[in-house]
Amino acid sequence: MSDPAAPRPARRPRTAVLLATALATVTALTACAAPAAPARAAGAAAPSLDGVWRTDGYGTLVTIEGRTLKTYETTALSCLPGAVTGSRAGAPGADGTLRFTVPDSAPLTVAPAGTDRARMAFEDNVGHHALRRAGALPKRCAARPARDPRAVFDVFWQTYAENYPFFRAKGIDWNAVRDRYRPRITATTTDAELFAVLRAMIEPLHDAHTRVVAGPDRWFAGSRPGTVLPTPEFTARVDRAIAANLGPGAVQRHWAGGRLSYADLPGRIGYFRVTQFAKYTERGDYAGDVAELDRALDAIFTRARTQGPTALRGLVLDLRLNGGGSDALGLRIASRLTDRPYTAYRKRVRNDPRHPGGFTAPEPISVRPHRGPLYTGPLAVLTGRLTISAGETFTQSLMGRSPAPTRIGENTQGVFSDVLERALPNGWSFGLPDEEFLTADGRTFDGPGIPPAVRTPVFTDAELTAGRDTALARARELLARGTGAASS
CATH class of the missing domain: 3.30.750.44 (Transcription Regulator spoIIAA)
Incomplete structure (x- = not known):
């Protein structure tokens, strides 16, 4: 699911010290659109977006002045400068939409959405963030914060x-x-x-x-009780156990510095491992991540593997050591696994400071089929408690797929929201979730995580010592029998 001041996913490892970041670093060693704005009369000038805006939820003020966008982090008693400062790129769109580049982050856009309303979206995030005009900045936004x-x-x-x-x-x-x-x-x-x-x-x-x-x-x-961050030694043991259980002749091909890997297994079964949804290139920018991911997906989901007599009979998707990153990259993979659009999940944010039960209207986020070869056969998804954040939203995004995947292993970590990154008056920083990712019937998996349909050990000491990978073996067995699509 990072959010330097408002709605940006901190599951992208940009804060460098978090549970998901540490996991992603170690493992690397080895939407439906919001409603359109009302149409303007022909020849009418696009509305100006200059001014002060407040996000619906997120406790953020956004100022647009000329070619510059800035954010402010607010509560009922504070207002501190935010970490997002954007510079306008190019001329406004025909409808008045503005695009801003942000240093060390993905670009963002602000689009008119009616009288005194707008929508803000970060390129590497999913969904939109509603803005309303807010008058002038509060005086405390210009005051020097007390460091007491x-x-x-x-x-x-x-x-x-x-x-x-x-x-x-x-x-x-x-x-x-x-x-x-x-x-x-x-x-x-x-x-x-x-x-x-x-x-x-x-x-x-x-x-x-x-x-x-x-x-x-x-x-x-923080972390769920019993969670232990992997060490390089642990990750090396995991890699050896996986390799030993892929079957004879299986050779893994790697992309994105090892964060993406694929192997053809015996019986026309594919094995696709994803350990991170970020930093696929040395530069680490989102555009580079997209290009590298697409390069891997084009090499994996070929016509030979998706059509005709050589097509895969089943696919294992391994997310057991996935430390998170960008939700949008997860949806990009999901688009290769369906031939029909469907709702991945619905996303809402807490927006009433006085009442914990107050949320924005849920925004549906869609999976739309890729224009190219698609794999639509049986799918087994391997998860565990080190399937974290964007690894979990990706797992959730596959639940609406048909045929539904079989989840094998253990519950995921249980954190889905983008992280609201905040500064403190003394220069420290902190973060917290403020969103829910809902299923079609309104459930969330925050806390306990997404449960498997087939529960097996995941990288226990006993398994690794014996060179076993029960979850992978079970997935191969189910797919070979043609029963790899059985969970909800």
């Missing part, structure tokens, strides 16, 4: 209070958390003491999309 530890605590607590969606589901009384920890903070609280308090506040959430970063050597990211 009490002010830092208050901004941290207030941001979670206004945006975090899962307090009730996790049994956390956030007001009680404030009452417990706020009296411990004074004007003389040290950085070490303050960091320990902020960590203690969010650790019980057990949420891999929560974090606080006080520096390169002082940071904390």
Whole structure:
């Protein structure tokens, strides 16, 4: 699912210290559009987007002045400069749409959507973010923020209070958390003491999309209990176990620095492993990621593998060590696996600071078939607790596919939202989720993760010591029998 100030997915490993980022780094070692704006009369001038805008949800103000876009991070008591500063690229579109380039990030667009309304979208994200005109910037947005530890605590607590969606589901009384920890903070609280308090506040959430970063050597990211980050040694053992269980003659071909790999297995079964949805090239930009992913997909999903007597009888999609990245790249793969459009999921964001149950209207996100060879046969998807974030939204996006995939292994990690990245007045940063990814019947898998239909061990010490890969073996067995499409 990163979000430097508003709706950008922090599952892209751009913050470098998070659970998903650490996983992606280690493993690398081895939509339906929103409603269109009303039509303008012929010859009418496109509306100007200059001014101040507030996002619906995300607690963000956006200013557009001439060729520059800036964001501000707001709560009921704070306004800090955001991390997004965009420069307009080219002339406005015929309908007034503006495109902005953002240093070290994907481009974004802002499009008119009616009187005093607009839509903002990041190229590497899915969905849109509604904007409404907001008048002038609040005076506090221009004031120098107080660095007092009490002010830092208050901004941290207030941001979670206004945006975090899962307090009730996790049994956390956030007001009680404030009452417990706020009296411990004074004007003389040290950085070490303050960091320990902020960590203690969010650790019980057990949420891999929560974090606080006080520096390169002082940071904390949450995780579901029992989650252990892989080491290079562990990853090497995993690679050996997978290779030993692919079958005789199987040779893996690699792209994106090893983040994408494919092998033809005996019995006309394909094995496609994806360990990350980001940083497919040294430059690490989204356009380069798309080009490298498409290069791999074109090489994998050939006419020979998708049509006629040599076509695959089944495909294993391995996401067990997937640390996340861009949801849009996951949908790009899903588009090669269907010949009909369908809804991947519906995405909504918490937008009522006073009521945790207040959300925007869910926006449907679609999978649309690729124009080219498609694989539409039986699919087995391997998952585990180290299937994280964009790895999970990709897993969810395949649930509406026909035939439905069989999920094999363990529950995914249980974090789907883009991460709302925020700054603190003392220069630290932190993050939290503020969105839900809904199934067709309104369910979310936040917390427990997406369960498998066939439960097997995933990279346990016993499995790796014995050179076994039960999940992969089970997938091959089901696909060889022609029963690899059986879960919902």
